[in-house]
Amino acid sequence: MNGSATVQNVHGSRIFTLLARSGWVVTGLLHVIIGALAIAVAFGDRRVLPDEVGAFETIAAAPLGDVLLVAVIVSLVGLGVWMIADAFLNRGPMHRWTSGLASAAQGLVYLALAIPPGVLLFGGDLMSGRSARALSAALLDSTTGAVVLILIGAGIAIGGGYFVVKGVRRRFSWELRPMSRRRGRAVRALGAVGYVARGIAFLLLAGLIIVEAIEVDPTDVTGLAGALGALRRGFLGPFWLASIGAGLIIYGVYSIARARLATI
Numbered sequence: 582m583n584g585s586a587t588v589q590n591v592h593g594s595r596i597f598t599l600l601a602r603s604g605w606v607v608t609g610l611l612h613v614i615i616g617a618l619a620i621a622v623a624f625g626d627r628r629v630l631p632d633e634v635g636a637f638e639t640i641a642a643a644p645l646g647d648v649l650l651v652a653v654i655v656s657l658v659g660l661g662v663w664m665i666a667d668a669f670l671n672r673g674p675m676h677r678w679t680s681g682l683a684s685a686a687q688g689l690v691y692l693a694l695a696i697p698p699g700v701l702l703f704g705g706d707l708m709s710g711r712s713a714r715a716l717s718a719a720l721l722d723s724t725t726g727a728v729v730l731i732l733i734g735a736g737i738a739i740g741g742g743y744f745v746v747k748g749v750r751r752r753f754s755w756e757l758r759p760m761s762r763r764r765g766r767a768v769r770a771l772g773a774v775g776y777v778a779r780g781i782a783f784l785l786l787a788g789l790i791i792v793e794a795i796e797v798d799p800t801d802v803t804g805l806a807g808a809l810g811a812l813r814r815g816f817l818g819p820f821w822l823a824s825i826g827a828g829l830i831i832y833g834v835y836s837i838a839r840a841r842l843a844t845i
Contacts, residue, residue: 604660741783748776778828
């Protein structure tokens with residue numbers, strides 16, 4: 582069986598296609614929740630966590646929370662496997678090696694993202710920033726570890742820059758099947774704003790990690806929630822934080838639209 586046939590089998594499976602599309606719906610939902618939590622923090626709510634942990638805890642607290650968590654896990658794993666398969670097997674004319682690398686990296690992220698809801702499902706406890714602080718403390722015990730932490734921050738910054746460029750230059754049109762001019766214009770506008778906002782959030786997180794690694798203070802490396810919280814304390818912080826939250830919501834809406842309009 583050649584690579585092209587394998588891609589057709591992987592992409593042609595109705596169940597696999599459904600899982601991939603449902604994964605984009607879940608991703609969209611997570612970004613909508615994180616964006617809403619970020620806006621709440623911008624308006625002074627200190628009880629919520631504007632990151633993936635806060636989003637998963639919000640889902641778990643909803644009616645039928647365990648059922649929703651199972652659906653989230655299955656969808657994220659399905660999307661992660663699909664994107665990795667797409668990266669290694671799809672060799673179409675519109676599929677550049679850079680797109681393949683980005684697809685594989687995002688696939689791994691989606692697989693990792695399925696772990697926290699699994700912890701919640703089995704009664705575990707998630708605390709935003711705790712794992713980040715523990716990892717940072719372990720790494721900052723040595724100079725080599727600090728360098729590793731800086732490299733992690735640099736990698737996140739590269740990802741953030743990639744999303745910003747992808748949004749500004751609209752390098753995501755290939756993700757979508759052909760559609761009417763009016764619908765296409767609206768969906769591409771959502772994608773452009775959403776990708777830029779997502780990239781800025783990544784850049785903020787990367788900056789926090791790098792600065793705290795240089796200052797050798799692991800207690801402040803608290804993940805996305807910490808990065809957004811630090812943004813709020815800056816000049817016009819609530820305004821910028823609310824703007825990023827709105828952008829993440831827009832990206833979430835784009836992701837949900839992509840679930841229906843993606844070329845699979």
